[in-house]
Amino acid sequence: MNPEDLLRLVTTVMPYGKYKGRVIADLPGHYLNWFAREGFPQGEIGRLLALMQEMDHNGLKPLLEPLRKA
Template identity: 40%
Template sequence: MSFSDNKKALVELANYKMPFGKYKGEYLIDIPEYYYTWFNQKGFPEGKLGFMMQQMHEIKINGLESIIHTIRKKF
């Protein structure tokens, strides 16, 4: 995966909104960490959304939210 591909993936992650449930329409970055922790224990959805939620879980537990907020503001 190239730098350009990584950049596109991060921009998409920063601007992706939850398509269902309690947080429908919210940016993934704005959803509380406990929600991702619950999915981590129970199982993330299949496909792209599940992959993005797993990435967001890692970002949140490592305290890297500010990076995603910055990307969303710039792109």
Template identity: 40%
Template structure:
């Protein structure tokens, strides 16, 4: 995340409560908004295990 309370946090590590708040406020335009919206949909549908698997495979972190 490039700004705000969660600056320098990976989008997949942002809490769902913050993503819900941003969803209500409106995601920013452009690529960042699209990525935030995608992470929000993944997390709100309970399939965030996908994010953890990708993060582990390509980021080397759990």
């Protein structure tokens, strides 16, 4: 992970699926956990979803708040 990935979590929009149009940082934990069980998609979106799931699972979501205001 690099620091730019954290900014991407609060700016990248989910391009498809049930939560299409939502910022990745705003996806619910159960949806991220579903991807963790079923498999993350290939590419950048999958990498960001995996990172967000890890952050959500470990209670690190509040670390993204300052980036939302920037």
